Amino acid sequence: MTATHTRPRAGATASAVGDVLALVLLPVPLVAAVVAGAFTGGGSRRWFGGRGESRRAEAQAAKDAAAAAFYELDSAQRDLRISIETITAVDSSAGARRAVEGFEALGRRIDEVSHRYIAAVDAHDLDRDDLEPAVASRARDELNRAEGELAGVKAELDRFGEGLRPLLDTAESQLARLAPAVERARAALLAASNALDSVRSSGMRADSLAARLAALAPELTMLNQGAGRHGVPETLHRADRVLRDAEAVRTEAERLPERAAEIDRRLVSLRTRAEALTTRAGSVEPVLSELRRRFSAACWQDLQPVPEQASLGVRQAVEKLREAAEAREEQRWPDATALLGTVRALLNSTDEAVSAAGDRLQRLNAVAKDPQREIDRTRFALRDAQRLAMAGRHTPDPRHAGPLDDAVARLDRAVAALEGRHPDYWQFLTENEAVRADAARVVERIREERGAAGV
Template sequence: MTATPPQPNSPSVPRAREAPPPGPGISRGSRRALRDTLALAALPLVVALALPAAFAGGGTRRWFGGRAESQRAEAQAAKDAAAAAFYELDTAQRDLRISIETITAVDASPAARRAITDFEALGRRIDEVSHRYIQAVDAHDLDRDDLEAATAARARGELVKAKDDLENVKRELERFADGLGPLLGTAETQLARLAPAVERARQGLLAASNALDAVRGSGLRADDLAARLAALGPELTRLNQGAGQHGVPQTLERAERVAREAEAVRVEAERLPEKAAEIDHRLVSLRTRAQALTTRAGQVEPVLSELRRRFTAACWQDLQSVPERAGESVRQAEQRLKEAQNAREEQRWPDATALLSTVRALLNSTDESVSAAGDRLRQLNAVQKDPQQEIDRTRFAIRDAQRLAMAGRNTPDPRHARPLDDSVARLERAIGTLEGRHPDYWHFLTETEAVRRTVARVVAQIREERGGGH
């Protein structure tokens, strides 16, 4: 049902008063305005209440129409586009600031410092164009009822210019961001490594502590390992304080070092029972060997006696001190064994290991000295019985080298021929020492050995040169 609008003579609408006739002092325009006002009073109440709203806000713009309204619309569109450009630039700058902060936290290189300086300069450029954009927005009220076409056109031009400036700076920002790729990639890689590295360090320390507890539970003290583990405590405190306080590269390096050292402690702790058993075995083995060498050293004197009786002094003079030196070395080895045993009982594992290494070196040296006397007697016996075998062995080595030197050549290279010729002469002189009533067999043996060493060097030189393309 449609409501019937109230009639003018209805009690709900007051009757318009009759307007007095216009006086002579009222202009034609004033009379027209007065007439329009009186006519408004005669309208129905609903319509009268609606009209003021039509004059407020955008509804009034239809009264102006034409070029001004078109310019207003274009200016508003330019304002919207500039706002969008401003928002995109602000977002891009925020994203890039995160990248710069990432690089700053990780990298202190000249390239990183230069990137920070360039970003600050770019920030000042962004501030400038942003300020001009805000000025352009604040300078023009596009919602004014009396906005003129020229004002709207001027506002549009300034807003378009602000938008273009914002977009240009955004492109500069994007180019700068592209150039940060390598620095940012390195920084992000280090940051990605940071948390796992710190966690590995913590887990490594925990594993080392557990291994040390297990070793102590078996009755081994492992004091040195405990001291090494305790020294890592301050490093764990620094790791827990975080990269913000100590820097990402330093924290990453610290975490990796702590993980390595903790792992070394863990491995040594787990191996400690095996090491203790190994030290016990070496103590027994080296003690047995020292006893055996004591017996063998006592057998050197009879060998020397035979050498003195059957051969010239030159064959045995250098062995005269072997029994005395062997005995002294064995006594030193036995003393170090006692010290190693004490270190083992006190669980000073590094000391025990070092002392056992010293014992082994002493016994090796003694073994060589004791063996030298027996070896000398066997060599002299062999050459006295049949020197020709040693002569043939040396001549064969010389002839073999000579054939190699002549291979593929009409004349040998003097660098090869000369030492081989000298070796032939040296061998003949050595053979000459065997003549006479008291031949010096040891000199003969040392000479033939020297000749074979010389020949071997020549052969190696020839093969190296030919193998290298000479």
């Protein structure tokens, strides 16, 4: 918005200066005559006395007030335009679009009152020598009215600006994050590149890490193009993504020497374990022979496949070890790690199968020598559960007593089965374990119920 304010005419000023010089050059009697003539109607200006000058002053004061209101409104509109531009740079929501529409509507209203103000200023030359008092009054009224309209629109603009505060706060917050986020992303990329260079200088290829870092180059290009091209929200998301991915590359690159050393240690350890398990697998057959000789078929029949399973498991583990070593030499670190995990699983399952035969023989020997020890252990578990079921009661809860009575009956049947010529000691052991498990479940149920009841 602009306004034209009239100034005294240059010609009038020059004329006044000439008049003064002429008076100075005249003889003293003539100067006195000219001055006297000016006060007796000899001059060209019409004077209206104090009343006319008072109205001219009032009009000038109204003009000054309107000019101040005009400039205040113009400044407020400029500030609010910056706020709107800040919001639209970050926010494309419906709320932001409504803010733009509201600002444009206010702009049209501002243009209207500004045009009326400028027209009022241009319509009246308050510096004219022959300004009529009525004209001065009319100018004062029009300028006062313009000043009121300008102040009113300024108030509307201020209220509109207050309503934008939540949107503006959010936009300013995002803009404040923008530069640091982009700088952090660039720094992370540089750190990842330096870490990768350091690792590769030690003889490691790190091809997969190099490929991941190269894939971030287009992202860096778009970051460098700036938010003006790609938008603030998208640039912030891109910066966060680049930062996260670059830090992951840097971390893995820095850990690569340690990872290689760990793979080397695991290769040695698992190779040693595989050799030891090969030796142990050879002892399974003698154990099975003793089981067959001393115990009924039910005690060892499920262990018959163990020797073959152990031999196969060891062979597979050794083959996977060879593949893992090859992957390590080729620096295929993920493949080497995965293969070593497979080797460990194979050795674990083979170890369990080999150990099962020895453990079976040991347990069967113990129960054949003294079955009463197993019986006492089971009866103790049952009595403990029965005491808990009766605590604070005259009669047990049927939900607890029923399973315990069944468990006692199972134990009695297992003990009776030992009286045969070739008792199935393995069945006896498994039944005892099942009875103790039933008792433990009853105990757990009782404690849960009493805990829920606050007992």
